[in-house]
Amino acid sequence: MLSESPVWRIKYLPITLNEICGRKDIKERLKGLINDRNFPHLLFVGSKSIGKTTIADLFSKAFLGRFYDANSKIVYANVPLTNEETKQARLESYISTNKIGSLAGKKITTPAFIRVKIKPFVQLKVLGDVPFKILIVKDFDSLGSNQQAFRRLMEIYGTNCRMILITTKVSKIIDPIMSRCQVFLISQVNYHSFEELISTIAEKEALKIDKDTIRTLYEITAGTLSNAIDLLQICSISGNNIDVDKLYENFSNSKNDMIKSLLIMCFKGDFRKARELSRKIQSSYKFTSQEMFQIMLNELAKLPFSTYSRMKLINLLAEADFRAIDGRDTDIQISNLLAKICQFSEVL
Amino acid sequence: MVAQNTEKMPWVEKYRPRFTKDMAFPTAKVGRQKVDLIEDLKKFVISFFKEKEKLNEVNRQIRAHNRTHEEKEYQEEKKLPLDKAAVLLEGPPGIGKTTIAYALANDLNMEVIETNASDTRTKGALESKLRETTKSRGIMDFIVQSKKKLILVDEIDGLYGVTDRGAVPTILSLIENTQFPIIMCSNDYKQNLQSLYNKIKRYEVNSLPDEEVLKITRKIIVKENISGISEKELNLIIEKNEGDLRGVINDLQGVSQGSLNKNTKELILNLNRDSTKEIFSLIKYLFQNVNTLKEARNVTNKSDVDYNFLYKWINENLTSYIRLNSEIANAYDNLSLADEIFGRIRKNQYWSLLPYFYDLFAGGVVLSRKHRTPDESFHRIMFPRFTSTGFFSLSANERLVVEKIQKKYKVSDIEAVQDFIPFLKLLSGTSRKQLQELSDWFEFDVNEKKLLK
Numbered sequence: 001m002l003s004e005s006p007v008w009r010i011k012y013l014p015i016t017l018n019e020i021c022g023r024k025d026i027k028e029r030l031k032g033l034i035n036d037r038n039f040p041h042l043l044f045v046g047s048k049s050i051g052k053t054t055i056a057d058l059f060s061k062a063f064l065g066r067f068y069d070a071n072s073k074i075v076y077a078n079v080p081l082t083n084e085e086t087k088q089a090r091l092e093s094y095i096s097t098n099k100i101g102s103l104a105g106k107k108i109t110t111p112a113f114i115r116v117k118i119k120p121f122v123q124l125k126v127l128g129d130v131p132f133k134i135l136i137v138k139d140f141d142s143l144g145s146n147q148q149a150f151r152r153l154m155e156i157y158g159t160n161c162r163m164i165l166i167t168t169k170v171s172k173i174i175d176p177i178m179s180r181c182q183v184f185l186i187s188q189v190n191y192h193s194f195e196e197l198i199s200t201i202a203e204k205e206a207l208k209i210d211k212d213t214i215r216t217l218y219e220i221t222a223g224t225l226s227n228a229i230d231l232l233q234i235c236s237i238s239g240n241n242i243d244v245d246k247l248y249e250n251f252s253n254s255k256n257d258m259i260k261s262l263l264i265m266c267f268k269g270d271f272r273k274a275r276e277l278s279r280k281i282q283s284s285y286k287f288t289s290q291e292m293f294q295i296m297l298n299e300l301a302k303l304p305f306s307t308y309s310r311m312k313l314i315n316l317l318a319e320a321d322f323r324a325i326d327g328r329d330t331d332i333q334i335s336n337l338l339a340k341i342c343q344f345s346e347v348l
Numbered sequence: 349m350v351a352q353n354t355e356k357m358p359w360v361e362k363y364r365p366r367f368t369k370d371m372a373f374p375t376a377k378v379g380r381q382k383v384d385l386i387e388d389l390k391k392f393v394i395s396f397f398k399e400k401e402k403l404n405e406v407n408r409q410i411r412a413h414n415r416t417h418e419e420k421e422y423q424e425e426k427k428l429p430l431d432k433a434a435v436l437l438e439g440p441p442g443i444g445k446t447t448i449a450y451a452l453a454n455d456l457n458m459e460v461i462e463t464n465a466s467d468t469r470t471k472g473a474l475e476s477k478l479r480e481t482t483k484s485r486g487i488m489d490f491i492v493q494s495k496k497k498l499i500l501v502d503e504i505d506g507l508y509g510v511t512d513r514g515a516v517p518t519i520l521s522l523i524e525n526t527q528f529p530i531i532m533c534s535n536d537y538k539q540n541l542q543s544l545y546n547k548i549k550r551y552e553v554n555s556l557p558d559e560e561v562l563k564i565t566r567k568i569i570v571k572e573n574i575s576g577i578s579e580k581e582l583n584l585i586i587e588k589n590e591g592d593l594r595g596v597i598n599d600l601q602g603v604s605q606g607s608l609n610k611n612t613k614e615l616i617l618n619l620n621r622d623s624t625k626e627i628f629s630l631i632k633y634l635f636q637n638v639n640t641l642k643e644a645r646n647v648t649n650k651s652d653v654d655y656n657f658l659y660k661w662i663n664e665n666l667t668s669y670i671r672l673n674s675e676i677a678n679a680y681d682n683l684s685l686a687d688e689i690f691g692r693i694r695k696n697q698y699w700s701l702l703p704y705f706y707d708l709f710a711g712g713v714v715l716s717r718k719h720r721t722p723d724e725s726f727h728r729i730m731f732p733r734f735t736s737t738g739f740f741s742l743s744a745n746e747r748l749v750v751e752k753i754q755k756k757y758k759v760s761d762i763e764a765v766q767d768f769i770p771f772l773k774l775l776s777g778t779s780r781k782q783l784q785e786l787s788d789w790f791e792f793d794v795n796e797k798k799l800l801k
Contacts, residue, residue: 006785007775010757049767057758076760080741138760230771237778254770271676272667285766286742323684326691332663336684343677 008233009226012201017058020051021225022193026186030059037131039063041154042164043140043178046186049224053138055186056164060134067128073121073135077113078142085116111146114153122157133161140165141172151176188223191215197225201232202242209242216244220251255285259292260299266341267348274338282330289324289333293317296337309348316340359601360594363568368451372560372593374443376553385437385551389452389531392435392549393498396529399432427524430547434523434530436504439553442594445533449500452531459495461528462502501532504541516544523548555591562586565596574604627653628729631661634714635669635727644711657732659686659709664732670717682712749796756790769799776800 005011014020017027033039044052053074060072081089089112097105108115118135126133140147154163154177165181167173189197195214202209209232221228234250235242258281265274281287287295300313320337327333365371368386376385407425414422437445446462453460504519520543523530532548534541565582568574581603589595630651638644648655663683670676686708689701742750742761750764759768776783787797 004789005756006782006789007757007772009771013757053758074758076762079761234774234778237775237782254774255766269673271673275667285770286762287766320684323688326695327684327687328691328694329660329663329687332659332680332684332687335663336680339673339677339680342673346673 008201008205009229012197012229014054014058017055017062020055020058021197022189023055023187026055026184029184030055030062034059034063039162039182041158041162041181043170043173043181043183044164044166044186045170045183046168047188048168049226050186050188051225052166052186053136056136056166060136060164064130064134067130070127071130071133073133075117075121075135075137076139077137078139081112081116086112089116111149113143113146114149118150118153122153122161126160132159134164135161136164136166138166139168140177141167141169147174147177151180154180189225191218191223194218194223194225194228198228198232201229205236207232207236207240207242213242213244213247216247220247255281256295256299259295260303262338263296263299263303263341266338267345269342269345271339271342274342275335278334278338279331282334289327289330290321292334293321293324293337309344312344313341316344358598359568359572360597363564363597364447365451367454368448371444371447371451372556372564374439374448374553374556376437376439376551378549378551383551385553386448386452388551389435389448390455392432393452393456393458393529396428396432397496399428400527403428428526430520430523431549433526434532434548436532436534436545436548436550437553438534438536438550440555440590440592441535442589442592443553443555444593445553446500446502449498449531449533453498456498457495458498460498460500462500497528499526499528499530501530504532504534516541519544520547556593557591558586561589561591561593561596564593565600568597568600572604574600577604626651627657627661630658631665631729634662634710635665638711638714641707641711641715644714645707648706648710655706655709659683659690660732661729662709662713664730665727666713668727668730670713672717672719675717675719678716679713682708682716686712745795745799749792749799752790752792752796773800 003011017030020027042056044056046052057072057074061068064071092115093108093112095101095103095106095108110119118137121133121135124133137143143150150163165173165177170178170183195211195218198209198214198217201207217228217231221231231247231251232242235246238246258277262274262277262281265277278292281292297314297317300310300317305313316337320333320340323336324330324333371386374385376383376388403426410423410425437448439445450460452458501519501522519532562582565586569577569582577600585599585603586596589599630647630653634644634647638647648658651658666679666683667676670679686705689705689708692698693701693705742765746765749769750761753759753764753768757768772786776786783797783800786792786800792800
């Protein structure tokens with residue numbers, strides 16, 4: 001079914017563990033675990049969008065076989081609870097005085113996220129003929145202090161459910177969690193396998209692409225397959241011949257580009273238009289002010305400025321970001337920065 | 349009515365018309381057609397009792413039939429069609445919806461059974477209060493010819509459960525089984541009452557014209573012997589209440605009774621019941637007339653607008669009054685500091701910081717402008733269009749799209765919004781065919797397709 005998708009990145013998504021592009025050593029290790037029918041809690045570490053979740057998912061699929069659907073779950077740790085879920089958590093946080101037991105009449109202090117999303121899954125018994133269930137927690141680092149709640153969970157329910165924790169920032173994982181997991185470093189796809197995959201896709205889609213172009217593709221997308229395939233698809237629309245010029249023409253990181261144009265608009269001193277654009281960005285990408293300032297900082301480094309004005313701009317950015325920590329209205333805080341840059345642009 | 353009681357009564361009750369002939373006639377329409385409300389209601393009540401009598405006769409025969417026949421040959425008892433049993437009056441507050449019902453009952457020598465949102469708030473209470481009167485007639489009714497009754501379900505939109513549809517079945521079954529005509533009143537159109545609207549006649553009652561209000565007010569002024577109120581003040585009161593007669597009478601009583609000093613009188617006169625309008629005038633005043641910090645403080649102190657909103661309004665309208673970049677930067681410096689302070693107050697309960705918050709967001713913003721543009725008075729005040737909560741949340745439509753994507757492709761909500769949907773937009777922007785293919789595969793409907801454009 002996936003192979004009929006009009007989106008190539010879904011169409012060429014690997015279906016089995018073997019189909020995963022490159023990274024032979026990791027595949028070997030994982031296959032070893034499957035043969036043993038046992039593994040400890042795992043921690044997958046690797047940079048953004050290189051396929052950690054896909055590997056974890058396919059691994060659990062291979063491990064659980066036909067009981068995959070009932071015994072595995074992916075939880076996104078950085079997605080906040082919806083209103084209904086918070087309501088549910090609040091409802092369950094008191095244990096009725098009618099119940100018998102030491103907890104009767106007490107309040108449960110487990111974080112809502114754990115209570116709603118993790119516990120119901122790990123507490124349920126295994127279904128079917130598999131040794132344990134598998135829970136995949138994505139963006140584990142964004143749990144912050146809630147990671148502490150996982151320590152006992154991993155021990156108590158460890159026999160019933162193994163966890164695969166996925167993170168991009170290993171430094172943010174607390175030590176007790178690290179010591180409970182076997183760490184897997186997921187590397188980037190190397191150039192050889194990248195070339196192989198792109199060539200097969202090009203063959204299937206009847207594209208003409210030479211090795212130099214593939215090399216450029218590898219470089220500008222920094223080896224992330226999903227972006228590379230996206231770019232390839234966009235390029236293919238205007239014709240089957242793909243060359244380096246076309247790649248550069250179509251390559252855009254839309255969110256970064258938008259923020260770049262926001263900055264440029266500010267340097268031109270047009271505050272009103274800049275605010276309109278910033279609102280548009282905020283509503284379409286759902287950025288928090290922090291994320292927005294982060295990207296601005298990156299984009300600022302790419303723009304040509306003297307050392308003095310660059311430092312001055314970073315100063316403004318830092319000030320605004322600092323204020324936004326306690327601020328309640330994202331729009332006001334971002335507008336503040338935009339206004340300051342507009343003012344500064346008159347001095348330039 | 350005892351004489352000494354009338355002294356203490358609020359004037360609204362004191363001057364509530366007892367018969368329809370004393371009333372200020374509100375105009376009403378059904379659908380688009382204008383109707384004579386009082387005549388229509390009278391007809392409705394009278395015809396209800398006629399129809400009911402006929403129906404009771406028929407039902408009596410049916411019951412007799414059922415008694416003598418087998419169970420499978422039973423006939424259903426007939427019921428009155430819903431629109432013959434109840435009507436709905438809808439209109440702004442204070443124009444006499446409740447009064448009409450009472451006056452009508454007095455005209456026809458009936459008794460009113462009233463329920464309203466203040467005493468019956470739940471489904472259960474509503475049922476138990478009205479059950480006896482709706483389902484069967486009291487046992488005494490067979491012996492003594494008692495007064496006929498009129499049921500008034502007031503403030504139906506304030507009834508608990510209207511918001512979650514729970515109340516509609518209750519109301520419908522109430523109407524179905526009623527023995528007496530029902531008049532219902534409501535302030536606004538409520539989406540959840542849609543199924544009720546389809547079944548009964550709905551009168552949209554218009555607000556009273558100012559001349560009508562003025563006539564009645566003058567009558568009261570004469571009767572109460574009010575002196576110290578000028579023509580101008582009277583007009584002000586009537587104008588600001590927008591046809592809300594009850595509001596006018598209340599204000600009149602407030603202004604003329606007791607010994608008020610000038611300030612309080614002014615306050616009552618300027619106090620606007622409509623808060624949005626007040627914000628409009630407040631923002632306008634703030635940007636156009638305020639020149640010193642003292643004045644700014646005066647404005648924020650006097651107004652009873654929620655400051656939670658007020659500074660968002662200022663954020664929205666700031667750019668139309670302040671043009672120079674340096675001044676905008678100054679204003680935003682103050683406004684964002686105010687926002688930060690407000691955040692800290694809410695987070696750590698540092699309420700002692702509140703005075704700074706006020707000064708910064710009002711005075712700080714307005715006074716950072718040194719130059720004024722001459723065409724100030726023409727600026728339109730804008731509603732805060734953009735509200736950001738600072739938390740990741742999806743609109744209903746976006747949520748649908750994301751869920752449909754997640755059925756086919758495993759991505760988190762955030763990844764979908766920040767990474768995948770932008771790509772889909774790019775892809776679908778290239779050609780119509782692409783868009784069609786994409787939405788076919790993800791099974792997007794028309795509304796969700798719009799999000800990709």
